[in-house]
Amino acid sequence: MAKNVRPSKQKNSTELASIFPPNQKKKVLIIEGLTEVYLDQKCTKRIIRDFPGTSTRVWISDHEECNFCNEISIFGYEACVREIGGGSYHAIVVVQATNSVLLAEFEDRMGPLLKRFVVLGGALAFLASRTAAVAETIRRLFDGVAWTDGGSRTRHLSKLGPCEENWEGILKSFGGRVSELELKAMTWRGKCVGLRDVPPLERCFGERLSWTQLLQDTRDLVSEGRGREVRREIGGECITSVAVHNWGDGSVAFFGTYDFDRADVGRIVAFLFTRSPYHSVYFGLNLSKGKFDVVIRERQVGDIAFESKQYERALSRYTEGIAKYGSKLGCSSSQKTELAYLHSKSAVCCVELKKWQRAIEYAEKAISLHHFQNKCLLIMSMALVGLAQERSNNTEILALLVTAKRELKRIPSLSEFGDAYKYYKKVSHNIERIKTLIQNEGA
DSSP states (O other): OOOOBOOGGGGGGGOOGGGSOTTOOEEEEEEEOOOSSOOOHHHHHHHHHHSSEEEEEEEOSOGGGOSOGGGOOEESHHHHHHHHHTTOOSEEEEEOOOOHHHHHHHHHHHHHHHHHHHHTTOEEEEEESOOHHHHHHHHHHSTTOOOEEEEEEEEEEEEEEEOGGGHHHHHHHHOTTOOHHHHHTOOEEEEEEEEESOOGGGEEEEEOSOHHHHHHTTHHHHHTTOHHHHHHHHOSSOOEEEEEEEETTEEEEEEEOSSOOHHHHHHHHHHHHHHSOSSOOOOSOOOOHHHHHHHHHHHHHHHHHHHTTOHHHHHHHHHHHHHHHTTOOOSSHHHHHHHHHHHHHHHHHHHHTTOHHHHHHHHHHHHHTTSSHHHHHHHHHHHHHHHHHTOOOHHHHHHHHHHHHHHHHTSTTGGGSHHHHHHHHHHHHHHHHHHHHHHHHHO
16 A cells, blocks of 8 residues: 655654643544444554543444454443443444444444434544445435545545635534644645535545646556546545534534555644543433532522622532532533532532632542642642641651642643742641651651
8 A cells, every 4th residue: 555655754743643732631422333344453553542542442233353352341232321321421423334244233223322422522423444335324414514534545545634714613522732833844745535415515535736736646557548538536525534513512523534654644643632522421411401500500609709808608608519419410511510610600609618628529529520720739739738737646647748749740831820930839848847847856
């Protein structure tokens, strides 16, 4: 297979996985077993290696057809449904979904669950070196998708790159911490596989040259008297090799290429990281609209009391809002964010009221919901220092201060977070002071 050729100076611009923040870990499910000719294992292994989080592989079809069972721990549809329903994944990748018979069963058995996963904010990617069957599946599952089979250009190398008419969409789906300039530099030559009938604002990467320009790059075929054949093959609308459709709170993407090399995987990983939600897609129950409206009102009253420094009243309103959730976390992003906000504000109130242990509990809950982490880590440290101030035993004081310092060190780029960094230095100073007192006690 011919490999994509890129200028050496652009080599690093397409390898996006290395720039992702190491503190932000996500989880991706990789679904395999939907093709009679399995994609090169390098693709799956590179996704597992480069994705900034953890990965789980599922072989969804006949167990006996898998030639690398020792590398996969989950088999079959029922196990796959349980895995997704467990609510621990941020993104799903369906690898080489090209067999129309297997895809029909996949669509029937997994379709409703995948649709719910996406509508709740998850990122879903289909990877394929042939587009006909998977384009139909995506179109049937997700209302509003108009993509059709674009075929492949395997007789020559096409010039591929970002679709300039959709810069905003490209940045939204692949940006992460990559600049617009770096995205624009992602151009290469390769055997193009992709879609047609993709709306301009859903095109991300694809052919960048017209057929007359492409014809100039295939002079070898023309010189052999095959010019008409080339014109039939490359005429008409350019192929879109990477497309993204927004659906609900999430997105579904198609990645087409002939060989899925390292740079292709870099774009896949960039999409999975950038478009997957901060928290995993939880399939629990949402609050009803009426009950959630009550939560919002309780929070608003609490915020007014908080601004007036009526911390007892604010705390009572925030806790009333928390109580409305019961055992439900809320699977939508807005409901989970609201619940985390209520816990974080309750933690601040408890610090102001010197209710140190309750402050720690509220802060821990907000952190577990993956929201307001920097603020809550600072609050938790302040509560631990507050507990230390109530102790008379220097050894106990030291243990609490060391714990407070450890929580502060969990804040990414701590030195850039002004208030937290000042507090960190203050706690560090107090630790050294208490250590000196303990040493003097033992002298």
